[in-house]
Amino acid sequence: MSTRDNGGVAVSDTKATCGWRSIGPVTAHRREADGLVIECGEARVRITPERAGTIRVRLAPSGVFDRDHSWAVIADETEAPTWRLEEDADFLYIITDDSRVHVQRNPCRVSFHASDGALISADDPGKGMSWNGDEVRCWKRLDEADHFFGLGERGCPLDKRGTVLVNWNHDAAEHEPWTDPLYQSHPFVLVLNRGAAHGLFFDNTFRASFDLGKTSTTAFSFGSQGGALNYYFIPGPTPRQVVARYASLVGATPLPPRWSLGYQQCRWSYASARRVRGIARSLREHRIPCDTIYLDIDYMDGFRCFTWNRRRFASPARLMRDLGRLGFRVVVIVDPGIKVERGYSVYDAGVRGNHFCRDGDGKPYVGKVWPGETVFPDFTRHETRSWWGGLYQGFLKDGVTGFWNDMNEPADFAHPDGTVPMTLRHDNDGAPADHRAAHNTYGMQMARATFEGVRRLRPNERPFVLTRAGYSGVQRYAAVWTGDNFSSWEHLRMSIPMLLNMGLSGITFCGADIGGFRGHPSPELYTRWLQLGVFYPLCRTHTCGEGAQDGKAPEQDPTSFGARFTRLNRRAIELRYRLMPYVYTQMRQAARTGLPLLRPLLLEFPDYPEVHRAEHEFMFGNQLFVAPVVREHAETRRVRLPEGRWYDFADATPRRGGEAFDLPVDLGTIPMFARRGAIIPMRDVVQFVDERPLDELILRIFPGSGRGSFYNDDGISYAYESGEFILEDYEVSEAGAATCFELTRRLGSDAFAPKSYLLQFHGIRKAPRSVTAAGAALPRVKTRRAMSSSRESWSHDEEAEVLSVRLGKLDPGRTVEVAFRSRRKGTAR
């Protein structure tokens, strides 16, 4: 099989063979409380304008709708939109405030339109909604300008047009760039057509597939091997609206604890307390900022979950305390497979509580994972989730701060296809079903059990959970990493479109293993990967050292490639820490709006199609463009910025968007550009995020007019939900021979406001005539170093072309005005 094949795709994933029935003519219709019910012979279709900007379509071939239950969709507090029904001889029309649904009567075909009637998406005239036994499928018209994004965790390329993608969570241990499926299932697609976007979310947990113009040039389709044809249409038209609506449907990534946004160091395994202390000490000695160290499966006693190997970890609590003093948090791995062994408390309690999945014959199913014979908790059962959540108490007592859920597809070594038998029974939230229905949600429900359990046990702290498997909505409970990648340039590149599409699919908090999991990177590859990885929302090095004997395998951390590379690696990680106020602010916005931190260009520039398929460039938040170096021995990096004016982040060199240019690079270069008028909140370097409070906020300000924001809170608790935070909005404007900077809004509590500000106006060639704050002139001092933090003043660095202004308190209305001698005012244009 060539690596370009869709390894996991079965014939029935795509082909409509004999036995398929397409829905026929409308025979009756009636308005019900929640929508329009349409009869087509025996079959029923229900179309519901459920919430603003979202229309739901359900099909019941037999006429009886399934239980209305979703693992993905969250409750909506807003009122259901009002709508009216119109009809004529050929069509029924559902008309809402922001869109229209047209239902053709013969045969029944559904199309979605903008309020002005313009067509957005239509059923394929030939097939439309169809079924074949348990299988269901919906064919939609394919336009030659349609491009497809989203669909969660996938290999190359960014635009999925021309592929068939399968949803079936899979332990894809040896995956390559075209392997599909991988570990997660997100049946959400964003369709982009000449800058206009709409979304389709097929909420079905069975093995499903999207055929995005591979087997037909006139139709694309989605369908599954069981469950209901049940999907949501999201009209857009901007990609941001689609992403935001989808996130409000399935839930956004909540604000994580700040420490989890720092650098994380992992390995399979740091397999003894001595090894863990060793890596911790080494990172601090080399002054590599780091917040988190992970313990992989070898910390356990014989791979028994929730135990410690006391030979290698004599006193976990003492280890956690000592690491805590150095500013480290510890995350431990927990797998779902429980060792079958009487006397092992987790096994015994699980048997007593009826927590393990049974096979079709009614006996607990025994598979094989790390501990040998294992049973699998039924995470689709409420009681089992709450039992499992409670098991984390011991870890919390020991001082462990976060949890890593692996192998939760679930992986089972006992079967050639890598997972448990389809005959396995699941509670399925009170509607018992076999594994075909539960497979894709198993991992998500494990992450949920973990998140909810830890939250219950430690109600004042935001849990940190990392999961490998998931289904739509998993982001409500856990961050996601992309599994067992490989140490190659190709895998480095692959991680970018993969994470960008995950971001569109609601998974804001995601990352790939920096340096590659399998194999060993060259020093250059590791450094380049780290220079990219500091922009992964989840910034973690991980590698496979072959278990407990990993003494033999080379180290993979920022200090393990020699002094020269350690220096480069330190600089990359320091950039992440300097940007932490920006990162945290963007994560807060992501939690509110669903717009991810790591963004494909199409999200910000829908009207600039030249960059829609850019795979190796991205936006970091809404202000920064990054074009990481992704090729070995690169001496230049070709960059094409989106339209508009841009400034090199390092030295404010102006760049015109729309034109490609070759940027000279050396091993330390991280090509990064700021938008015109960008205001980036930053701070001094710390060795871990909360080493020192953020007393002085640095605002890096680029030429032009624009805005920025800064969010801050205690970084760990839920107090921000009751006002314990600060949110500041800033504005910079260029007018005539002056540049004005203003804090336009402050919300929340002063306790989290900076004590002072350092405004750094970049690209200022000549010293200004004056700098005033609320009309009062500030004194000029010679150099930035001479500026004291207690006195307001300014200085100009001619070589760096930076004007620094230090201010005490900023208040709304206290405008800072920088006046130049002439209109040209010496700014870089």
Ligand code: MIG
């Ligand atoms: O069968 O726990 O993807 O990150 O280090 C391998 C050992 C099991 C797979 C995970 C990887 C982890 C490893 N795990």
